[in-house]
Amino acid sequence: MSRLLRVALVLGVVLLGPWTDASAQGRGPSVYERTHPSVLRAFEPIARRAKPSVVQVRSANEVVALGAIVDSDGWIVTKASELASDDAPEAPGLTCVASDGTSWPARLAARDE
Structure with a gap:
């Protein structure tokens, strides 16, 4: 791998890494993810006890x-x-x-x- 390609890859990871991580953290679960039957079933035993x-x-x-x-x-x-x-x-x-x-x-x- 050429030196220029390695530098470009490192710069890409350094510059784009925080942006992709921040956008993933800023996005909460969608309505579908929060209300999907499998998600609701997973919490039923806990909710019933509480x-x-x-x-x-x-x-x-x-x-x-x-x-x-x-x-x-x-x-x-x-x-x-x-x-x-x-x-x-x-x-x-x-x-x-x-x-x-x-x-x-x-x-x-x-x-x-």
């Missing part, structure tokens, strides 16, 4: 976040920024609804920013 511990957190009867029950006392972890705002830092009027339809009042107990 479902009882997942709750909808509602405010004014609208779902504002999802949360996970983390212990038997009913503590739920969720993304606090979805619950409170500068106008209402205590997030009043929260309700949690379990996958079986059970609902109960909730309050913002702590927040880590």
